[in-house]
Amino acid sequence: MYTNKNFIIETERLGLRQWIDADTGPCIEMNRDPEVMKFFPAIMNELETGAMIKRIHHRFEKSGFGFYAVEEKSTNQFIGFTGFGIPPFESFFTPCIEIGWRLKKEVWGRGYATEAAKACVQFGFEKLSFDRITSFTSVLNINSEKVMQKIGMKKIGEFDHPFLEKENKLCRHVLYESLKRD
Numbered sequence: 001m002y003t004n005k006n007f008i009i010e011t012e013r014l015g016l017r018q019w020i021d022a023d024t025g026p027c028i029e030m031n032r033d034p035e036v037m038k039f040f041p042a043i044m045n046e047l048e049t050g051a052m053i054k055r056i057h058h059r060f061e062k063s064g065f066g067f068y069a070v071e072e073k074s075t076n077q078f079i080g081f082t083g084f085g086i087p088p089f090e091s092f093f094t095p096c097i098e099i100g101w102r103l104k105k106e107v108w109g110r111g112y113a114t115e116a117a118k119a120c121v122q123f124g125f126e127k128l129s130f131d132r133i134t135s136f137t138s139v140l141n142i143n144s145e146k147v148m149q150k151i152g153m154k155k156i157g158e159f160d161h162p163f164l165e166k167e168n169k170l171c172r173h174v175l176y177e178s179l180k181r182d
């Protein structure tokens with residue numbers, strides 16, 4: 001298999017790597033797509049996406065992990081991100097390492113999110129020494145919950161996201177986790 005030295009994690013069809021300047025444009029496009037952002041409070045404008053990428057860089061500097069830029073190996077194109085974050089709120093399951101994913105709509109339905117997330121979980125346990133990886137999403141976000149199930153995470157409950165009003169239809173979240181299997 002062709003190996004790009006810049007990939008931190010590599011799968012059959014994808015390379016997960018640090019962000020480069022050329023990712024900013026396609027990431028802005030992805031984050032302003034209402035369908036991609038359907039289960040978030042709002043789409044993101046250019047400034048907000050710039051701030052998001054900055055936060056991702058800071059996370060890498062501070063912790064040595066973060067949301068990796070995902071590249072499709074057959075096209076060398078940025079198609080989204082998958083990786084790890086630390087939720088910025090307190091709940092019964094925090095502090096924790098969260099795994100998350102967001103891909104541009106054009107590549108949905110190919111198994112890319114599952115492929116990238118599975119490789120991240122393995123990397124997290126084996127190389128980053130995580131003991132527990134958590135994931136959560138709105139109960140309405142079936143495609144994302146399906147990724148959690150397909151990568152072997154177990155549902156441990158539901159919770160109301162503390163940043164959302166109880167009346168907000170996105171407030172209720174499913175909570176999944178994976179524990180390191182020694």
Ligand SMILES: CC(C)(COP(=O)(O)OP(=O)(O)OC[C@H]1O[C@@H](n2cnc3c(N)ncnc32)[C@H](O)[C@@H]1OP(=O)(O)O)[C@@H](O)C(=O)NCCC(=O)NCCS
Nearest residue numbers: 036039101102103108109110111112113114136137143144
């Ligand atoms: C969540 C998200 C990443 C899922 O993407 P996805 O492409 O549906 O997920 P997968 O990579 O698992 O692909 C699954 C589909 O690919 C199909 N598929 C096609 N070829 C495949 C292959 N070679 N291997 C595996 N699955 C394949 C599967 O049948 C499956 O379709 P189904 O769900 O209809 O059964 C995507 O919907 C997204 O970016 N949403 C917006 C951001 C978001 O909500 N993120 C989560 C916030 S918590």
